[in-house]
Amino acid sequence: RDGQGVEEDLADRANRIRPRAALTLASGCCHAGRNDNVEIGAISVLEGRLLVSRRTILLDQPVSLLGGSAPWTSIISAEVFRCRGGSAAAARRAALAGYIARVMYKEAQSERRGNQRRLAEVFDMAFEALVVPQLRPVVVTMSETRQRRQRRSSSVLRASYDSGLVKAELGMPLYVQEGDLYTDRFVAGKWRKTAYPLRRVGRVLAARNGTLHIKLVGPLKHPSCSPMRRKGLPRLVIPTGPEVAPEALALVRGAKNLALWMARSQKPDAAGNETEARDDRRKGARQPQGSAVGPLLLEASRSCATDADEGGSEAAGHRRLIEESGGCRRQRYETNLSEVQSLGYVDLEAWAKMDVEAIKKQGLPLLVGHGDHGADNGTDEDQRVCVITTRREGLFFEHEFQLPQLYTGDRLVLQLVITGHGWADTTEQCGEFCHAVYRLSFNGTLAYNITQFRDDCDENPIGPRQHGTWNESRNGWCPGSVEPGLYIDVTEHVRQGSNRLSISLDVWSESAREYLPYTNYAGFALGDAAFLTLGASIFVYDAAAAREAAVHATPATAAVEALR
Helix, strand or coil: CHHHHHHHHHHHHHHHCCCCEEEEEEECCCECCECCEEECCCEEEEEEEEECCCCEEEECCCCCCCCCCHHHHCEEEEEEEECHHHCHHHHHHHHHHHHHHHHHHHHHHCCCCCHHHHHHHHHHHHHHHHHHHHEEEEEECCCHHHHHHHHHHCCEEEEECCCCCCCCCCCCEEEECCCCEEEEEEECCEEEEEECCCCCCEEEEEEECCEEEEEECCCCCCCEECCCCCCCCCCEEEECCCCHHHHHHHHHHHHHHHHHHHHHHCCHHHCCCCCCCCHHHCCCCCCCCCCCCCCCCEEEEEEEECCCCCCCHHHHHHHHHHHCCCCCCCCEEEEEEEECCEEEEECHHHHCCCCHHHHHHHCEEEECCCCCCCCCCCCCCEEEEEEEEEECECEEEEEEEEECCCCCCCEEEEEEEEEEECCCCCHHHCCCCCCEEEEEEECCEEEEEECCEECCHHHCCCHHHCCCCCCCCEECCCCCCCCCCEEEECHHHCCCEEEEEEEEEEEEECCCCEEECECCHHHHHHCCCCEEEEEEEEEEECHHHHHHHHCCCCCCCHHHHHHC
């Protein structure tokens, strides 16, 4: 009976500490037709035409910066390049080459133990990023039983493929479908169970009229089947053409050779510094080589060579593939890389004042700084270009809201939940594993600096009976946990009527050893995004509820604790 009385007393007090009103500002994935999954630090490519005489750019899909939306107001650079083939894919490929060179340059300069392993990781990661999007499925045309018997006996398979998508030739490699096999790999200083690396598991013996004969080559090393594919053997995929793998390997090798040459030559400015930015970049002034705010772009010229392969140990695993893949057969591709020259910069101050209709009619103004090339060289009036916009968060969320009538003694509590997602190929493994600090401002005044990083994920009661990376600390969440977020008293920072909440972030940089605004250079090059999922609500408590909260010896909820 005594226990029942205590429970009744607690329930009675909880009923007396209830908000009079609640206002939702953001609600995870869906709120009032708006997606509150926010991509942070993104680098984007906008395609268009450069009119040289007018020094303007007509975008294929005009984008306005009006309205003060946080993702666009964080743009710090909009650099213009002549894209080979006039497509964004060319810019991304050039950015990948530049990213490889930067990372390998830093690792080559490092005296840390294991940096050679890291060079090999970057080499493989870049090769996969180039090749995987150009792989297409093949279908083994025999029953499961015959397929297994065939693999045990002669390891030769017959398969079909789409001849409209794939130009199959003798010697081309085959790989395992991404996600069908897993293995343990040492990634970013830790052993992780990851998708099986892109290693050749077969080669084409013959190809005709949509039919392949495939020779399996060598055993797989330490594979395990994907839990998502419980039936059947791993599927096979093939590049769309004989040049795909050799050209990708040549590009990666060229970036590596450039990085090693820069490291030996002790020219750090040639590799660039991802964390530095200068205000004159916004105005179109040319930065010294390598100190660009945006990604480093490297373009390649390809040739065939017959000299001996001088690649490192990480290249040896791909050498047989090249010798048998057609095009430069029994030779190798060589790639010399050079920095893509900028045509100039979009005037961000002018862009921010233009709506979509104005951009369509007038185009975006191009600024040409000292040292930029190409905008005044007498070339054709109509040039296909790519505008590469670089964001540096900074500010990632802004929302205006109206508070109801407030009375004397009212207290207002903000519930804020921010979780980070995306990590495999992003800078600083953001947003899932990066350590972020958020700055909350109301009506233009900084109110709080907070973090929601979780370093208690290893306390999950299920413990080692589960698999994966459940025990690793994360940005704002843990696997299997409910995330109530933080409850913060914001009474002194808001007012009746119109208000504006702004949230900015800084991310811990391992290289700089400090918190900095975030740009996802790696994600742009490797095709991976960093996201934050945001939930925010404001609760209004009257004076009676606030007084009741003050007398609680042990607060029943985080909201009551905030009121105290």
